[in-house]
Amino acid sequence: MEAPTSCPVCGTAVVGWGELATHLVERAGRSDGDHIMWLNRRVTKHRRPAAELEADLVATLSGDEPSAPRVRR
Ligand SMILES: [Zn+2]
Numbered sequence: 754m755e756a757p758t759s760c761p762v763c764g765t766a767v768v769g770w771g772e773l774a775t776h777l778v779e780r781a782g783r784s785d786g787d788h789i790m791w792l793n794r795r796v797t798k799h800r801r802p803a804a805e806l807e808a809d810l811v812a813t814l815s816g817d818e819p820s821a822p823r824v825r826r
Pocket residue numbers: 760761762763764765776777780788
């Protein structure tokens with residue numbers, strides 16, 4: 754898998770999955786509609802801490818199925 758170099762939503766430069774996850778969580782936390790919609794569609798409808806979101810991002814954007822169970826309720 755390739756590490757991301759920019760946010761797929763707004764194009765902001767990021768370095769790696771961790772930074773992308775942090776960026777997405779931070780923007781979604783500010784009620785940024787574009788980022789929230791992207792997360793809802795592509796990754797999860799639930800608010801997640803960046804550390805958890807990172808694993809889902811890797812799985813989603815790299816096209817690999819996650820090996821760990823994703824849904825915890
Ligand atoms: Zn962004």
